[in-house]
Amino acid sequence: MRNKDEFQKAQKYIPGGVNSPVRAFGSVGSTPVMIDRGEREFIYDIENNEYIDYVLSWGPLIFGHCDKDIEDAVISTAKKGLSFGAPCLLETELAQLVLSKFPHLDKIRFVSSGTEATMSAIRLARGYSKKDGVIKFEGCYHGHSDGLLVKAGSGATTFGYSSSLGVPNDIVKNTHLAKYNDLNSVKECFKNGDIGVIIVEPIAGNMGLVPGSDEFLHGLRKICDENGAVLIFDEVMSGFRASATGSYGLNKIEADIVTFGKVIGGGMPCAAYAGKKDIMELISPLGGVYQAGTLSGNPVAMAAGLAALNKIYNMPNLYDELGKKSKFIIDTMQDSANEMGIPLQTTMRGSMWGFFFNENPVTNYTQALQSDTNLFAKFHAQMLKRGVYLAPSQFETCFVCKPLSQTSLDKTAQAIKESFKSL
Structure with missing residues (x-):
C-alpha cells in the first residue's frame, strides 16, 4: 500500500501527483509505482518490488540503470563543478564525436531538453527559409512549445486532447497539419500556406511506434527541395536508438536539421540540434536567430553523453x-x-519496439x-503484476537495453503468455 499512500501524498503538492502527465497511469486505470532505484535492466519501487524495465527513462538508458562507465564519468566531472555557464572542453569533444558520424551535419548546438531542441530548430529553420508556415504531422510529438501542441501524440493523445488549453489561436495559425506517411496531405499544405519548415519524427514514437516509410521520407526531402523549405528530422527519441545514427543509419536520408535527445545525454538532461553550416551559422552570436540556455552544454551532461556515445561507437555489434x-x-x-x-x-526499429491492440x-x-x-490497460496491469514495467500508454514506445539478460527475456516471455491468457 505504500506506493498508493505516497502517490496520494504527491497529489497534495504536485498537479496530478506527477511532473509529466503519462506517469500518472491514468490511461491504464491504475496507480503508478514509486521508483526507489534502478540497476541494469531492473527498477525497484519503494516496496522493494523488482520490475524488468522497458521504459528506461523513456529511452536514454541504452546501457541500463547505473552503468558504471557513465556513472564514473558523471561523478568525476561533478566533483569539478556542476555547471559554469561558460564554455568547457567537453562540449567540443561531444560535438566532434556526434558530427563525425553524420557527414551531412556540420555544426551542433547543445540544449537541455528535447522541447528546447525542436523549438530552437524550428525558429532557426524559419529564420533561414524566411517563411512562417510549419508542417507537422498528426500524432507526432515535438515537445510542449505552444506552436506544436496540435494533435501532438504522446501524453496529449493518452489523455484525449488534440491540443492544449492556454495556446492562443494566433500562435498555432502558422502550424499546418498533415497525415503521417501521406505525401498528398503534405502537398495540400503547400497549396494552402507559405511553408518554410517541415518537422517530422522519421520514426514516430509518440503515437506508439510508427516508422515513416522510405517513400514518405524521401518524398519529404524532395518536396522541401522543390519549395525552398527546411526539413527537420526530430530524432530526440530515435537518435542512437533505431541505430547508431538513428534513422540515417537505416535510409541515408539527409535532413537539413536533426534534433537529438535522450541517449545523447546518457541519462542526464541534454539534447541538441545539428545542421548544415549555412543554416547553423544563423544562430546567435554569429547570426540573428537567438537561442540561449544557462545549463546548455553543462559539463556533467556532456560527460554522460560522451561516455554513452563512446560505448555505442566502440560496440560494432550492439x-x-x-x-x-x-x-x-x-x-x-x-x-x-x-x-x-x-x-x-x-513493430520494431533497432532497440525500439511497440505494439497495438x-x-x-x-x-x-x-x-x-x-x-x-x-x-x-488490462494487459499493462497483468504485465506489471508479473514484474514487467511497460510504458503506461498505448501511444508510447518501449525499449530494450544492453544489460537485458536472456533470463529476463524468458521471464518477460512467460509474463506475456500468462497475460494474454488472462485477457
Whole structure:
C-alpha cells in the first residue's frame, strides 16, 4: 500500500501527483509505482518490488540503470563543478564525436531538453527559409512549445486532447497539419500556406511506434527541395536508438536539421540540434536567430553523453544484439496474441519496439487511435503484476537495453503468455 499512500501524498503538492502527465497511469486505470532505484535492466519501487524495465527513462538508458562507465564519468566531472555557464572542453569533444558520424551535419548546438531542441530548430529553420508556415504531422510529438501542441501524440493523445488549453489561436495559425506517411496531405499544405519548415519524427514514437516509410521520407526531402523549405528530422527519441545514427543509419536520408535527445545525454538532461553550416551559422552570436540556455552544454551532461556515445561507437555489434532482443519480445507477443485470437500489430526499429491492440496495420495517427486502449490497460496491469514495467500508454514506445539478460527475456516471455491468457 505504500506506493498508493505516497502517490496520494504527491497529489497534495504536485498537479496530478506527477511532473509529466503519462506517469500518472491514468490511461491504464491504475496507480503508478514509486521508483526507489534502478540497476541494469531492473527498477525497484519503494516496496522493494523488482520490475524488468522497458521504459528506461523513456529511452536514454541504452546501457541500463547505473552503468558504471557513465556513472564514473558523471561523478568525476561533478566533483569539478556542476555547471559554469561558460564554455568547457567537453562540449567540443561531444560535438566532434556526434558530427563525425553524420557527414551531412556540420555544426551542433547543445540544449537541455528535447522541447528546447525542436523549438530552437524550428525558429532557426524559419529564420533561414524566411517563411512562417510549419508542417507537422498528426500524432507526432515535438515537445510542449505552444506552436506544436496540435494533435501532438504522446501524453496529449493518452489523455484525449488534440491540443492544449492556454495556446492562443494566433500562435498555432502558422502550424499546418498533415497525415503521417501521406505525401498528398503534405502537398495540400503547400497549396494552402507559405511553408518554410517541415518537422517530422522519421520514426514516430509518440503515437506508439510508427516508422515513416522510405517513400514518405524521401518524398519529404524532395518536396522541401522543390519549395525552398527546411526539413527537420526530430530524432530526440530515435537518435542512437533505431541505430547508431538513428534513422540515417537505416535510409541515408539527409535532413537539413536533426534534433537529438535522450541517449545523447546518457541519462542526464541534454539534447541538441545539428545542421548544415549555412543554416547553423544563423544562430546567435554569429547570426540573428537567438537561442540561449544557462545549463546548455553543462559539463556533467556532456560527460554522460560522451561516455554513452563512446560505448555505442566502440560496440560494432550492439544494435544487432539489441535488435534480436526486441524481436524476441515482439515475436513472443505476436505468437501469444495469435494463439489467443487477440488482434495485435507489432513493430520494431533497432532497440525500439511497440505494439497495438488493433486488427489492422498502423501507419498513421488515425489508425493508431482505432486501437483498443481498454485491452491495453488490462494487459499493462497483468504485465506489471508479473514484474514487467511497460510504458503506461498505448501511444508510447518501449525499449530494450544492453544489460537485458536472456533470463529476463524468458521471464518477460512467460509474463506475456500468462497475460494474454488472462485477457
